[in-house]
Amino acid sequence: MSLPPLHAAADAIDQLRAIGREFHGRSWSLGTSSNYSVVVGREPLELLVTASGKDKSALGRDDFVRVDAAGRVADGSDRRSSAETLLHCTLAEMIPAVGAVLHTHSVWGTILSAADLSRGSLRIAGYEMLKGLDGIGTHDTVEEVPIFANTQDMVELSNRIKRRLGGLDWRSAERPPCHGFLLSGHGLYTWGRDLAAARRHIEIHEFLFECVARARSLPAADVLAPHAATRQQWQMQQQQQ
Amino acid sequence: MSLPPLHAAADAIDQLRAIGREFHGRSWSLGTSSNYSVVVGREPLELLVTASGKDKSALGRDDFVRVDAAGRVADGSDRRSSAETLLHCTLAEMIPAVGAVLHTHSVWGTILSAADLSRGSLRIAGYEMLKGLDGIGTHDTVEEVPIFANTQDMVELSNRIKRRLGGLDWRSAERPPCHGFLLSGHGLYTWGRDLAAARRHIEIHEFLFECVARARSLPAADVLAPHAATRQQWQMQQQQQ
């Protein structure tokens, strides 16, 4: 992993602004929801995080705050970083290879995380698109996306995340234990070695969430007439006879 | 709340035109539906409202009308303001902090408002995105979005709105009684201290409407096989064995 030096932060900011416009356009970051960060230093850990409550379709150059490992503002400004800054810091500290963290609120992530909270994770299995996640080389696998009950207490949530995920092997050169997690009724956190990788992980997770949700609603094929692929085609065939 | 002075109206008009293009693109303001307003004076109350029957994807600088508290044209022009102008005035008068009112017609708002009319409100509970509404600081809450039966009689509807909502405490510095309402089979009214806040409230409501509607259609997880997250994954696993 190559960490961006401090003078690379301007590039990162422009990339984050473009990501904000894109994700807002896709309805993944509506209404000042979502927060994004990049790791700008490792010794000591420093992140550049979106400021609190900003419209992601129109992030300005000044809508970012530098924070330390505890989530405290470290750039001398009086801007407030996002309320969920601590989760970004927790992830960056727990996973050495993290260069960027992205958090989005999509409809599919929101409703699946609520529906499957009692299972503890969202199970995604057998899809080719899983190969877009770092270290996965086949569709013939299962990804369990951990789901945490939502809360407004970031310290408590951060501790819960560390208890559940902190003991796992995040240094393996192979596949990491997971590539993101869900907060119930809330949304997705994912990350990557750099912003491009984190953006790719967002796209992959969101695509798979939509697949899982839509597949659940698809009637089983054998409910339909045996020689018709859809009920409607069956009706059309009847009418044509 | 800082009210825009009269000479700020040009800015508001350009913002409203951009909102029109955006909402039309999102299919929230198709076919000359929707109407938008900003409060341009408080003593006496004056609003700038979209003219009647305009294509929201191509609002011109002259497609706005200044009206008084009774919804009468106040700028000496012969333009007609939107047929629903009176509702904008009613809201601006009832809620002191209102700087802008936005009304949209989305598919989800349309069908949920019809489906839940008999309950009197659409209940939205437990979603993190609720925090995007003014004065809400936790997901652990319930927002009841009032639903009014649709009518073409704006005076009667305005009176119904005042009877149901007028007696509530709109001056509290805390959370307001509600952040918008639905007309059944019709659409959403929401507002904010300025246009940015009203646009955010549109995005939040529309996102939540989609969550509520899609969550209703999602099969309960326990209908599925115990170890498979979806019926389809279960079938795929069967085939792989």
Next chain:
Amino acid sequence: MSLPPLHAAADAIDQLRAIGREFHGRSWSLGTSSNYSVVVGREPLELLVTASGKDKSALGRDDFVRVDAAGRVADGSDRRSSAETLLHCTLAEMIPAVGAVLHTHSVWGTILSAADLSRGSLRIAGYEMLKGLDGIGTHDTVEEVPIFANTQDMVELSNRIKRRLGGLDWRSAERPPCHGFLLSGHGLYTWGRDLAAARRHIEIHEFLFECVARARSLPAADVLAPHAATRQQWQMQQQQQ
């Protein structure tokens, strides 16, 4: 109705090209489907129609053909007009106020027209958005959108349309008998006094098709737990207890 003079055709062509880009972007005119026309003369009747088989996202200035009332090429070119040209001519001849005809292929129009073919029409009732159709002033009404069984025989189909719709009163200054029709498994024809009105009618019909289809899939509210608006919220409430 003011008919565009012949020298106004260049404007109409540019508007049609913009409509093509917009409808392709909305997935209403994918894969060279759809055809559009404007009436450029009434005595004798002449239309400007999209040429056959063009990509609607990239219509060129020369991708239009002038045809006479029988659908024959009337501009001396060797371009072929759309295979469905005759339907445009039939509509322009049958309805005196028609200045433009638009035909789109959307997913919702396709599946509803197949599902409801046996009823003979798609019934749309009670939606505010109906007011976007010419001559409708209230939501409290029913619009029956005729559905014709699809065919490749345009002469036969044109005759069927004339038999069913030709005898109706299309000269009334009030509400016309209908504002469009569906071909089963195929798509929507609608029209207007000019292109802006026809485009508005496309948007209104497509919006309403989506409402009707999605409302059919929405579970009845009383299937859910009495105090929860959605099954998922009900589950979330259970978990919080």
Next chain:
Amino acid sequence: MSLPPLHAAADAIDQLRAIGREFHGRSWSLGTSSNYSVVVGREPLELLVTASGKDKSALGRDDFVRVDAAGRVADGSDRRSSAETLLHCTLAEMIPAVGAVLHTHSVWGTILSAADLSRGSLRIAGYEMLKGLDGIGTHDTVEEVPIFANTQDMVELSNRIKRRLGGLDWRSAERPPCHGFLLSGHGLYTWGRDLAAARRHIEIHEFLFECVARARSLPAADVLAPHAATRQQWQMQQQQQ
């Protein structure tokens, strides 16, 4: 079919970059998924294929690799072509008229290909949009889109494709045996005599996949009340009485 000469490759590259932006925008090529190719020579066969693992929203001029009939890099570069290059080569070799091959990952294609794998094909019948596929002149037909079980072994998959499709008549001037195929839980391969035709085939297949999937979820009309087109309209009518 007119094959593009080698010096036309620059044009093809710019068209492929535009297709990448478009398909990424439509969520058909998210997260470095998908791969695209054009045939740049026939004797011997050479293809220009997207390089491995590229973000399709931002393909650069150098993100393409020239390969021979066996999928080996033929331009002396050290770029890796897509992992699925061999399938592009197999198709280009098997079907003489192929000038371009496009492979996309859409949600509908993903879930339908998984749902119908056990039938061996996805059946699409009766839709007008089928006429957008080469050689189909009527809606009154059936298209069987072959479904192959997904694998990471491209040689084995290529052989399976050749066994099932290789013996069919791909030289007929009439309708080809099929216009694309699905890999289960993975996505669509389609092709055309040139890039425009292949792009059109993508749009047609994707449109039809969405129709088939949504039609399956649409409740049968006769489940609803006899005089109401939707359950919701029926409820609205009840309330109005």
